Amino acid sequence: MTVPMTVPMTAAGFVSELLLGAGVLVAVASSVAALLVRSLYDRLHFLTPVTSLAGPLVGAALAIENGWGTTTGQILFVVLLLAVTGPVLGAATGRLARRGTEPDPGRSR
Helix, strand or coil: CCCCCCCCCCHHHHHHHHHHHHHHHHHHHHHHHHHHCCCHHHHHHHHHHHHHHHHHHHHHHHHHHHCCCHHHHHHHHHHHHHHHHHHHHHHHHHHHHHHCCCCCCCCCC
16 A cells, blocks of 8 residues: 655645635634624624635635636635625615614615
8 A cells, every 4th residue: 555645835835724724714703603693783793704804814825825827816806806895785784674673864755
């Protein structure tokens, strides 16, 4: 039986795995916390780290692992799009949820 040879980990590989682990940890912790709270607004606040922290951490890990190229450009574009639109969508969801329960102070009727 032959024993597979292990490739020594490079510094880039170590950093990539560290960033990926941190991103997954943030996403899982935020999702579990969002499941445990009752209020919609609290859930929205707990999901914010997914778009602002976990996405960029996982994207950076993938970019480091892949090296520079077209795939990395696409990954970074998606991460940037997520980081820009995530807070906007969270705020819009909160405003729509509030619209059904109380009047919007920013709008005149």
